[in-house]
Amino acid sequence: MARKFTEAAIAGIGQTEFSKASGRSELQLAAECALAACRDAGVNPHDIDGMITFTIDNSDEINLARCLGVKDLAYTTRIPGGGAAAAATIYQAMAAVNAGLCNNVLIWRAMNERSQYRFGQNPQGQQMQYQSGNGTGSLLWCVPYGAMTPASWGALQAARYMQKYGVTNRDLGYISVQQRAYAANNPAAWFYGKPITLEDHQSSKWIQEPWLRLLDCCQESDGGVAILVTSLDRARDLQQKPVHILGATQSIPYNVEVISNYYHDDLTVMPEAQGVAKRLWAMTGLAPSDMQMAAIYDAFTPHVLLQLEAFGFCKPGEGKDFVKSGGMALDGPLPTNTNGGLSGEAYIHGMNSMIEGVRQIRGTSHNQVTKKTVEHVLVSSGMAGAVLARA
Amino acid sequence: MSTPTDSAPAAPAAPKPTRIPPIVTLDAKFFWDAADQEQFVGQKCGDCGLFTFPPRPMCPQCFSLNRQIVPLSGRGTVHGWTIPRHPAPFGFKEAPIVAVIQLEEGIRFVSNVVDCAHDEIRPDMPVVVTFEATMNNHKVPVFKPAGK
Ligand SMILES: [Zn+2]
Numbered sequence: 001m002a003r004k005f006t007e008a009a010i011a012g013i014g015q016t017e018f019s020k021a022s023g024r025s026e027l028q029l030a031a032e033c034a035l036a037a038c039r040d041a042g043v044n045p046h047d048i049d050g051m052i053t054f055t056i057d058n059s060d061e062i063n064l065a066r067c068l069g070v071k072d073l074a075y076t077t078r079i080p081g082g083g084a085a086a087a088a089t090i091y092q093a094m095a096a097v098n099a100g101l102c103n104n105v106l107i108w109r110a111m112n113e114r115s116q117y118r119f120g121q122n123p124q125g126q127q128m129q130y131q132s133g134n135g136t137g138s139l140l141w142c143v144p145y146g147a148m149t150p151a152s153w154g155a156l157q158a159a160r161y162m163q164k165y166g167v168t169n170r171d172l173g174y175i176s177v178q179q180r181a182y183a184a185n186n187p188a189a190w191f192y193g194k195p196i197t198l199e200d201h202q203s204s205k206w207i208q209e210p211w212l213r214l215l216d217c218c219q220e221s222d223g224g225v226a227i228l229v230t231s232l233d234r235a236r237d238l239q240q241k242p243v244h245i246l247g248a249t250q251s252i253p254y255n256v257e258v259i260s261n262y263y264h265d266d267l268t269v270m271p272e273a274q275g276v277a278k279r280l281w282a283m284t285g286l287a288p289s290d291m292q293m294a295a296i297y298d299a300f301t302p303h304v305l306l307q308l309e310a311f312g313f314c315k316p317g318e319g320k321d322f323v324k325s326g327g328m329a330l331d332g333p334l335p336t337n338t339n340g341g342l343s344g345e346a347y348i349h350g351m352n353s354m355i356e357g358v359r360q361i362r363g364t365s366h367n368q369v370t371k372k373t374v375e376h377v378l379v380s381s382g383m384a385g386a387v388l389a390r391a
Numbered sequence: 392m393s394t395p396t397d398s399a400p401a402a403p404a405a406p407k408p409t410r411i412p413p414i415v416t417l418d419a420k421f422f423w424d425a426a427d428q429e430q431f432v433g434q435k436c437g438d439c440g441l442f443t444f445p446p447r448p449m450c451p452q453c454f455s456l457n458r459q460i461v462p463l464s465g466r467g468t469v470h471g472w473t474i475p476r477h478p479a480p481f482g483f484k485e486a487p488i489v490a491v492i493q494l495e496e497g498i499r500f501v502s503n504v505v506d507c508a509h510d511e512i513r514p515d516m517p518v519v520v521t522f523e524a525t526m527n528n529h530k531v532p533v534f535k536p537a538g539k
Contacts, residue, residue, distance in 0.1 A: 122481045138445050138501075140414040144531050145503045146480035146487040152473060156491055156501070159471030163514045209474040209486075209509075254451070262491045262499050263444065267471060 008097035009235035009242040009391060010090075012041025012228035013355040018190050018346030021115040022222035030059040030110035031067035033224035038068075041228045042239035043104055048228075050075035050096050050105035054085040054349065057109055064108070075102050081258045081383055083297055084272075086350030088384035091248035093229035103230060109351045110224030118220050122148045138260040150299060151217055153259045155208030158302035160267040162211060165317035169213060172301040173201035174323045176215045176343060179298070183340025186366045190219060191344050216301040218342035225351035227358075232391060241391070243361045246376070247283035248386035251275025258383065270303070273310030276385040280378075281312075284387045288312045292374040293360045294334050295353040297381040298341045307380050308334075331371055335360075338367040354379045357388050408524040410482045413531060419446045421460050423529065431520045431532045433463045433496060444498035465520030467494040467534065469504060472512055482526075488512055492534055506535040 014036025016022070016029050038045045045068035051061050055078045065073055075096050079085035086109075093105040113119060123143075139153065147153055161167065180196045183189035196215060204214040235242030253271045255264040264271055281287060288311055298304045305319030313334055314322040322328075328336035339345040339356035346352050357377035359365040377388045413423045425432040435442050436450035437457030449456055472490040480487065488504040490512075504512060505523065518534035525531055 121478055140416070141445060142489070142501050144411050144413050144525060145489050145501055145533075146475055146483050147473070147489045147501065148480050149475070149478065152475045152480070152489060155473035155475075156471055156489060159473055160491070160514075163471065206474075206476040209476050211473055214477075260501070262471075262501060267491070 003100040006097055006100050007232035008094040008229055008245045009232040010227055010245065010358050010388065011230045011235040011238045011240060011242060012037040012039070012043060013358050014038070014040055014226045015188070015348075015352065015355065016110070016224045018188060018221050018223040018348065018352070019114075020190075020220075020222060022112055026110050026112055026116070026224075027059045027063055027067070029112070029222070029224035030057075030064050030108050030226075033110060033226040034064065034068055034106055034108050037106065037226035037228045040240060041230070043228055043230070045069060046071050048104045048106045049073060050093065050102035052077055052079070052089045052092055052105060052107045054078060054082070054089070054109055055080045056082060057111070059108075059110060075105070083299055083350045084258045084381050084383035086297060086354060086381035086384070087248065087379050087386050088250050088381070089351075090227070090229070090245060090354065090379065090386045091250055091384050093227070094245045094248045094386070097229060097231055103234065105229040107227040107229065107351075108224065109349050111349070112222045113347065114220040114222050119150055120217070120220050138257060138263070142260055150259060151207045151212055154300040154303065155211040157259065157261050157267065158211055158300065158306070161269075161306060162302060164268045165320070167302065167305065167320045169210060169216070170198070170202060171320040171324065172212075172216050173198045175298070175301045175304050175328065176201050178323070178328045179337050179341040179344040182338050182367050183344025186340050186345060189340040189345040190221065191340060211302070212300055215343070218299045218347040221346040221348060223346055223348050223352075225348045225355060227351070227355060236391065241362050243358050244389040244391040246286075246387045246389040247280050248384070249276055249279040249283060250384040251279060252383055269316065270306040270310045270382060272383040273307045273380060273385070276380065276383065277311045280385050280387060286376060286387060291334060291376050291378045291387075292372050293338065293357060293369050294336045294378040294380070295339075295357040296336055296378075297350045297353070298337060298343060301343075303382065304336070307382060311378065311380065311385075330367060330369060335367075335369045338365055338369070350381045361388055361390050408526055409484070410523060410525040410531070412525040412527045412529040418448055422446060425460070426522065426530050426532055429522045429530060431463050431465045432460050433498065435459045435461045442496045442498050444500060464495045466537070467492040467500075467518055469512060469514060469516045469518060470499060471514070472504065474509055490534070492518060500532075502531075503533040504535065505533050506539050511536070
């Protein structure tokens with residue numbers, strides 16, 4: 001294969017069912033969603049030549065390649081940072097294709113995160129979580145103080161922001177209500193047919209007082225999601241309408257880390273997302289107003305606001321008004337997490353919301369944006385982001 | 392048969408600490424060793440004077456490996472806080488106040504605010520360091536409202 005710059009595109013997406021108890025191994029979930037993505041694209045799994053996942057995915061590349069009969073694996077890598085890795089998988093797949101290193105890059109994330117272990121509970125195998133490469137550098141400074149869960153770390157990160165701008169927990173409820181409305185109309189969502197009201201949100205129990213209630217938190221889920229990335233030219237000859245990866249990047253500014261992110265200068269902003277935004281808008285020549293939809297990592301509701309502000313969809317502190325006035329709705333300025341997000345559809349570590357962005361460009365979402373043609377979609381996982389485009 | 396302790400008047404047993412001990416890495420050992428002695432110390436560059444937290448082997452400003460361990464004032468303010476309700480954090484009988492403390496030296500440190508009712512906590516509230524015991528005979532720095 002000639003080493004010349006090659007535009008990259010998403011040719012296939014695949015997922016398992018999203019559940020609370022998959023009843024099978026994580027490797028099987030990985031194999032099933034990978035096969036689904038290949039079949040969606042019309043690519044033989046034997047021809048996969050690149051494989052990318054998260055550092056904390058439990059399935060081994062070789063074992064998965066053995067399931068799929070991969071003939072010759074040219075490229076493998078894993079991304080650190082927990083869920084912050086989500087959009088960085090697309091970034092690195094794009095880079096590998098751009099550089100002419102791979103033809104068919106498989107991205108996967110599969111987990112029994114509800115039935116086998118639970119991110120939302122106090123840690124069991126304590127040391128495991130604090131290993132390098134997990135992007136959880138300073139969690140060990142939190143644990144003796146009773147901050148033992150992602151919600152506690154996330155609340156501590158959001159507190160200064162919410163104080164400064166007077167964001168109340170009720171304000172956050174508008175995000176949850178919107179995402180559950182989307183999920184209610186999405187048969188793949190765990191909360192299909194189960195919308196909530198603002199009162200439901202306000203009466204859900206405190207997880208982190210006075211910032212996060214239960215309905216501000218993502219789910220814990222079992223399931224797998226895969227994406228097949230190839231060249232734009234090749235994608236044009238495959239089964240689906242290609243989704244061009246117009247740009248993708250990562251940003252980890254000085255003293256920033258994932259979730260236990262208390263050491264950079266200004267805790268009322270998300271500098272990593274600001275860094276991603278700056279590079280992404282420069283790389284694509286686009287602006288927030290060019291996006292017809294966004295898939296934004298929503299482990300906890302305040303982080304949706306911080307990302308909306310970092311990407312320039314609204315000014316600092318105005319995120320709460322943006323969501324309250326229907327900013328995330330189908331007929332609003334930025335339909336967001338139309339699958340239901342990680343709170344409404346499932347928590348497959350951000351990957352399931354990213355493939356919703358692909359469906360929006362294909363025109364196949366259960367909550368399809370119809371008021372305008374979806375030309376561009378932003379996907380963000382905080383430390384990484386991508387702009388997907390109609391080809 | 393009786394032992395000296397059997398015949399001693401029954402003193403109320405001090406409750407055993409239930410707080411999880413710190414996870415100690417080599418680059419942060421100095422910090423937790425000092426905390427065991429109820430000293431609150433930090434890391435300062437021996438060449439350019441920059442305070443760094445979390446501790447690290449190299450100064451990010453001048454790349455010196457000359458680490459100085461210096462006493463910190465123990466004074467700071469509450470930069471942000473949360474009260475973990477669910478799941479109840481392991482090792483606490485009542486929900487603690489977990490806080491990011493902005494220290495006078497310009498660094499931040501995650502800790503607890505103790506001797507403070509849940510409805511008394513305020514942003515930028517001045518606090519001072521104190522120490523609490525953990526399991527396995529260790530101590531960790533925590534903070535209480537200044538003047539209490
Ligand atoms: Zn220095």
